[in-house]
Amino acid sequence: MKLVRIFSAAVLAAFMLLICGCWDDYELNALFIVTGIALDSSQNPSQMDISVQIAKPHPSSEGKSDSENEPVILMNTTAPTMSDALSVFNRNSNRTLMLQHNQVLLLGKSLAEDNIIKHLDLFMRDQETRMEVLVMVVDGRAEDIINAQLEQDSISGMFLARLITDLTTASSHYQIRMIDFVSRLLDESVAPIAPIVSLKENNGKQEIVMNGMAVFDNERMIGQLTNDEVTGYIWAMGDVSRGEVSFSTEWGTAVLNISSLTAKREISFDNEKVQVNLSIKAQLHIGQISGFKYISMEELMAHLQTSAEQAIRDKIMNSFEISKTLNADIFGFGRSIYRTYPSEWKKIREEWETVYQNLELDVNVDAHIATTGQITDSLEMEEGKSAD
Amino acid sequence: MQIDKRKIPGSVMLFSVVCFIQASSLLTAFLAGVTFQDSWFAILIGTIAGLPMIWIYNMLISRFPGKNLLEILSEVFGKVLGKIFGVMYIWFFLTLTSLNTIDMGNFVKLTIMEETPRLILMVLCIVVGAWAIRYGIGVVSRYSFLFSMISFIILVIGIFLVWNQMDFKNFLPMFTLPVKEYIQGTNIILTIPFGELVVFLMIIPNVNIPPQKISKMFFIGYLLGGIHILVVMARDIAVLGNTIAMFSLPSLVTLRLVHLGEALSRMEILFAVVLIMLMFFKITFLYYVTVITIAQFFNLKEYKPLILSIGALILSYGLTLYVSPVKHTLSGQEITPIFWILFEFLLPLVTLVTAAIRKRPKTGKV
Numbered sequence: 001m002k003l004v005r006i007f008s009a010a011v012l013a014a015f016m017l018l019i020c021g022c023w024d025d026y027e028l029n030a031l032f033i034v035t036g037i038a039l040d041s042s043q044n045p046s047q048m049d050i051s052v053q054i055a056k057p058h059p060s061s062e063g064k065s066d067s068e069n070e071p072v073i074l075m076n077t078t079a080p081t082m083s084d085a086l087s088v089f090n091r092n093s094n095r096t097l098m099l100q101h102n103q104v105l106l107l108g109k110s111l112a113e114d115n116i117i118k119h120l121d122l123f124m125r126d127q128e129t130r131m132e133v134l135v136m137v138v139d140g141r142a143e144d145i146i147n148a149q150l151e152q153d154s155i156s157g158m159f160l161a162r163l164i165t166d167l168t169t170a171s172s173h174y175q176i177r178m179i180d181f182v183s184r185l186l187d188e189s190v191a192p193i194a195p196i197v198s199l200k201e202n203n204g205k206q207e208i209v210m211n212g213m214a215v216f217d218n219e220r221m222i223g224q225l226t227n228d229e230v231t232g233y234i235w236a237m238g239d240v241s242r243g244e245v246s247f248s249t250e251w252g253t254a255v256l257n258i259s260s261l262t263a264k265r266e267i268s269f270d271n272e273k274v275q276v277n278l279s280i281k282a283q284l285h286i287g288q289i290s291g292f293k294y295i296s297m298e299e300l301m302a303h304l305q306t307s308a309e310q311a312i313r314d315k316i317m318n319s320f321e322i323s324k325t326l327n328a329d330i331f332g333f334g335r336s337i338y339r340t341y342p343s344e345w346k347k348i349r350e351e352w353e354t355v356y357q358n359l360e361l362d363v364n365v366d367a368h369i370a371t372t373g374q375i376t377d378s379l380e381m382e383e384g385k386s387a388d
Numbered sequence: 389m390q391i392d393k394r395k396i397p398g399s400v401m402l403f404s405v406v407c408f409i410q411a412s413s414l415l416t417a418f419l420a421g422v423t424f425q426d427s428w429f430a431i432l433i434g435t436i437a438g439l440p441m442i443w444i445y446n447m448l449i450s451r452f453p454g455k456n457l458l459e460i461l462s463e464v465f466g467k468v469l470g471k472i473f474g475v476m477y478i479w480f481f482l483t484l485t486s487l488n489t490i491d492m493g494n495f496v497k498l499t500i501m502e503e504t505p506r507l508i509l510m511v512l513c514i515v516v517g518a519w520a521i522r523y524g525i526g527v528v529s530r531y532s533f534l535f536s537m538i539s540f541i542i543l544v545i546g547i548f549l550v551w552n553q554m555d556f557k558n559f560l561p562m563f564t565l566p567v568k569e570y571i572q573g574t575n576i577i578l579t580i581p582f583g584e585l586v587v588f589l590m591i592i593p594n595v596n597i598p599p600q601k602i603s604k605m606f607f608i609g610y611l612l613g614g615i616h617i618l619v620v621m622a623r624d625i626a627v628l629g630n631t632i633a634m635f636s637l638p639s640l641v642t643l644r645l646v647h648l649g650e651a652l653s654r655m656e657i658l659f660a661v662v663l664i665m666l667m668f669f670k671i672t673f674l675y676y677v678t679v680i681t682i683a684q685f686f687n688l689k690e691y692k693p694l695i696l697s698i699g700a701l702i703l704s705y706g707l708t709l710y711v712s713p714v715k716h717t718l719s720g721q722e723i724t725p726i727f728w729i730l731f732e733f734l735l736p737l738v739t740l741v742t743a744a745i746r747k748r749p750k751t752g753k754v
Contacts, residue, residue: 340560
């Protein structure tokens with residue numbers, strides 16, 4: 001009797017293993033791993049062109065010709081929403097699309113300038129998609145980037161992800177994930193930004209280049225920062241661990257490498273005006289100098305320091321002026337006010353756009369040059385010395 | 389008269405309390421939707437405000453040593469009124485079990501097994517729970533230490549993994565919301581995980597230590613559980629910032645964002661595993677309490693025949709409780725926190741006061 005009971009318990013336990021989980025089985029050979037999604041505006045305004053890039057598993061080394069070994073599969077369709085497109089893709093393919101490993105969400109410029117908010121819902125709601133997917137704008141058609149044949153990385157989605165990872169070592173503010181984008185979107189004052197890339201033909205080879213950052217207002221792209229202006233923005237945000245300050249003065253030109261740069265904000269209120277004091281602390285070292293003949297090392301260091309401070313200040317002010325012309329608070333000054341002075345924020349939040357136009361930014365840079373690199377004087381300086 | 393005569397050591401009870409509270413990590417979403425970046429504060433206040441509640445439970449325990457809630461009720465209020473309150477508690481325990489089972493089903497379906505019918509997940513959980521309950525309180529609570537330690541460890545690992553993404557400015561501005569919101573938030577945290585500890589009054593006679601020590605165990609367990617929820621909340625706010633109110637499972641999203649190189653990323657499965665484990669513990673515990681309460685209410689000598697039928701009741705009740713998940717969330721935010729006060733705070737308080745007035749128990753020293 002006892003044996004029978006144990007046996008039936010074992011059978012039941014086996015059943016438990018058999019009946020659970022069958023619904024959610026995924027086999028690798030029945031999946032398409034999506035590495036990039038591109039959204040473009042279509043001729044019909046209620047629809048959009050959607051392309052997905054699917055990474056093929058690496059072919060085994062059987063010496064097939066290159067044309068047969070395309071590293072990616074591309075699928076595209078025109079549909080009103082991303083969900084519709086997914087069902088079309090799934091209908092027309094022999095495997096299920098898997099979005100978990102999607103690296104980038106590319107938005108074509110014309111779509112970004114139209115309206116982006118209504119296209120983002122699925123990317124946040126669906127359990128398969130992730131908030132860490134990178135958001136980027138493409139100058140031109142987003143599908144061209146997805147189709148690109150690159151030398152550096154055969155899958156352009158992976159290329160972009162690695163590009164951003166590399167930039168992140170310089171400053172975390174280069175990385176705009178879906179969650180960063182949405183966080184700025186939800187905030188009432190901060191303007192969302194996203195890196196903007198474009199495709200270049202060079203000697204018959206295709207290249208992806210970064211063109212700066214796209215700036216958004218509440219729902220659409222309203223302007224663009226150049227790479228130079230992005231640098232100013234990044235410096236103003238602080239938390240920089242790599243980069244260069246280059247400038248030329250009457251005596252010569254110099255490139256100083258940043259080893260660390262931090263920014264601190266102080267906000268003060270003067271009647272209707274808001275004043276932001278940005279104190280930048282920069283640790284620099286000499287990267288490259290030329291010129292500076294007939295100048296002693298001490299003088300040179302002092303000279304480089306003040307010039308570097310000036311150069312950093314100019315760049316930040318330049319980006320700030322651009323943001324004013326776009327009337328987009330990319331630096332998040334509004335958020336800083338909300339966080340540190342919530343009661344003041346209540347008074348100005350309604351007319352933040354006008355307040356931002358009149359906002360005064362004061363940048364204090366404190367640069368410190370730590371090392372001169374492996375040599376001290378430049379060749380020209382040595383020359384100058386011997387001429388003395 | 390005690391149905392389950394098996395005893396458990398005091399430490400097991402302590403960790404059962406911890407586990408029980410930890411299992412409510414799911415509810416951080418309810419709270420984040422109400423108190424946003426100040427949710428950690430609501431939890432802190434809730435933990436402090438919950439201390440008098442625990443004190444009431446402890447007073448009941450030390451006043452009526454070796455008695456469980458049903459016995460206390462019938463001794464204090466007499467046969468008829470005691471039975472009426474008993475029925476109310478049976479309903480309360482049953483509803484709690486059903487709600488938690490549904491929550492677990494929804495959670496698993498939402499996170500890891502999208503295609504699997506919710507019912508299968510719930511049935512499996514109840515069947516395994518029923519098995520444990522057959523062998524009494526010892527088996528039901530034995531794993532509490534292991535479970536709570538695993539979740540503490542995973543919490544710490546999780547914090548290290550998202551350390552580079554935390555922004556402590558996300559806590560600003562502090563204390564700017566209307567007072568009403570803090571009260572609502574505190575109320576949610578107080579009634580849903582903390583107040584549910586009232587179920588422990590049913591198993592106190594099974595704890596093999598003197599009543600004074602029980603209160604100590606109760607307090608320590610309560611504080612450990614409270615700290616756990618507080619840390620989880622603080623971590624999620626620091627990582628997610630103003631987007632936290634948007635997600636139905638903030639902790640899951642937090643761990644999804646883990647990105648240390650290409651290998652160490654997408655760690656949300658850790659959270660899912662821990663939560664399923666804790667939810668299983670909580671459901672089994674509540675299920676056990678429901679079974680013995682009903683058995684004792686009808687003066688049965690054995691509770692085993694009831695197990696499977698009550699399990700079936702829990703499932704069918706749970707499935708028909710709410711028309712939609714939206715209604716479930718709404719009532720979780722607005723109705724239950726108010727209604728549960730009756731069972732978790734008012735009735736024990738009234739019992740304690742009445743016992744003092746009527747000088748019960750008659751033979752007791754107090």
